[in-house]
Amino acid sequence: MSPRAPFKAYDVRGVVGKDLTxxxxERIGAAFAAIVAKGGPVVVGRDARASSPAFAAALARGLQAGGSDVLDIGLCGTEEVYFATDHLGAAGGIMVTASHNPPGDNGLKMVRSGARPLDRDSGLAEIEEMVLGPDPAPRAARPGELEPRDIRGAYVEKLLGFTHPEKLAPLHILVNAGNGAAGPTFDALAEGLQAAGAPLRFTRYLFTPDPTFPNGVPNPILPENHAQTADALRxxxxDFGVAWDGDFDRCFFFDHTGAFIDGAYIVGLLAAAVLRETPGETVVYDPRVVLNTLDIIGAAGGRGVQAKTGHSFMKSVMRAESAAYxxxxxxxxxxxxxxxCDSGMIPVLKVAELLSAQQVPLAELVAARARAFPVSGERNFSPADPDAAIARVEARFAPEAEARDDSDGMSxxxxxxxxNLRRSNTENLVRLNVESIAxxxxxxxxxxxIATLLA
Known part of the structure; x- marks a missing residue:
């Protein structure tokens, strides 16, 4: 294992057989039991990757050696680990997944009790030190037990609380699981919706989990992957389409024409949907693209609060502000x-509910917002000297700016x-987002x- 390679800012990610074995x-499991769970029960779930079952079993052995009972929920999505950790009152939860990374990668997403995020300041750095150090984690006098748990029924019941089935219109939705973990979970949700009387109809695409990813690793944000969902939708x-990544903590939307919808507009739509039900609430947003979101929050009488990009920062600010969304x-x-926590299933319900209430196509809703606040989409650059490139952009534009925010890159x-121009947290890239008023x-x-200056 290369030193520190798999330990990132708030998760573990690396190459199978090189960084992760x-x-x-097993060492990570034992360290988690000692440092985070302190011998308490830990939820373990896994995605559809070929290496995930063996890695989940090894993780469980380490947790048990550290005295933690392992509550094994099997093949699932990351949000199901979040839910189970809170629902079962566990001391922590671990999801074995590399999300949208290549097939040869894997990793871990970890949370503390109550599904609170785990980052370097709340235990991850200590786990890293124990795993990479010469001494193994201490073994408990009483090893933990392995207990299979089925929480999907309770999870679906939780999701159904985010919608009003009787208010939904008879929408037809294309759902693309990309051969990842989303298929079985969404089947359970669809069954729950049907039992509750929701008149939704679904066309399923690539719904069988397949560790070989015969249709490519599910990463729907990439432009080269848009046609897969768009063609199936048409x-x-x-009426619209949804595609999930491998562990379905992210979902991506397409309108009835097959056009991919930029995530900035989905944030605005979901903010509008939440504020329709609970006026005056707080909405947290990241600083990359903000004009459309702030306009919607203001028009709905809500309160907007900015947080740095990244799930640990977003969740921390949301908890501090008790933000609804x-x-x-x-x-x-x-x-x-x-x-x-983040969910790739709840947004599907909220968008369906919003379209049912407004009785207009998703394309029409988004087109109006795109005319009012056009965006560039995130553009990635790989300058030889990123700091020098960013300095050139700063020298050109900062003197003319009416306002500046350096809380997350340079806005x-x-x-x-x-x-907004910022260094990537995970890759050697500079990311640019540009937006305007009409x-x-x-x-x-x-x-x-700006691209010329970055080059």
């Missing part, structure tokens, strides 16, 4: 009544447009100008 997973004649343009959507605001040509021109 069964002995490493063939089905659906939080959204990132990267398709992470957080809900207070879901342990302040500069002007009279009719705005941009001026799409200006967005295009500013992207070109």
């Amino acid at each position: 069964e002995p490493v997973m 063939a089905a004649g659906a 939080g959204g990132e343009m990267s398709a992470h959507h957080y809900f207070r009544d879901f342990m302040f 500069l605001r002007f009279a009719t447009w705005r941009f 001026d799409a040509p200006l967005v295009k021109a500013k992207v070109a100008e």
Whole structure:
């Protein structure tokens, strides 16, 4: 294992057989039991990757050696681990997943009791030190037990509380699980919706979990992957489409024409949906694209609070503010009544409910917002010297800016447009987002100008 390679800011991610092996997973489990769970019960779930069953078993052995009972919920999504950790009163939860990474990767997403995030300041750094150090975690006098648990029925009941089945219109929705973990879970949700009288109809696509990912690793945010869902949606004649990533903590939307909807507009739609039900609530947003979201929050009488990009930061601010909803343009959507955690299933229900109430196509709703606040979409750059490239952009634009925010990268605001430029937390990239007030040509021109400076 290369030193520190798999330990990131708030999760574990690496190459199977190089960074991550069964002995490493066992050590991580033992360390988690000692440092986070302190011998209390721990929920363990896994995604559909080929290495995930063996890694989950190794993790369980380590947890048991540390004295923790393992509550094994099997193949699931990350949000089901969040739910089970809170629902079962566990001391922590661990999901074996690499989400949308290549098939040869795997990793862990970990939470503390109550599904509170685990990061370097709340135990991850100590786990890393124990795992990479010369001494193993202490063994408990009484090993823990392995207990299979089925929480899906309770999880579906929780999700159904986020909608009003009797208010839903007879919408036809294309759902693409990408051969990841979403298929079995959504089947259970669809069954619950039907039993509750919801008149929704679903066309399923790539719903069988397959560790070989024969249709590519599910990462619907990539432009080259959009056609997969768009073609299936048009063939089905659906009202809109949804595609999930491998562990379905993110969901991506397509309108009836097959057009991919930028995540910034989904944040606005979900904020509107939440504020329709609970006026005056707080909504948390990330700083990359904000104009549309702030306009919707203001019009609905809500209160907007900004947080740094990343689930640990978003959840922390949401808890501090008791925010009803939080959204990132990267398709992470957080809900207070879901342990302040992100869900890839709840947004499907909320968007269906919003369309049912407004009785207009998703394409029409988004088009109106896109005309009012056009965005560039996130553009990635790989300059040879990222700091020097960012400095060039700063020198050109900062003197003219009306407002500046450096809480997460560099955000500069002007009279009719705005941009955010930031280093990636996980890759050697510089990410750019540009937005304007009703001026799409200006967005295009500013992207070109900034791209030249970054090059």
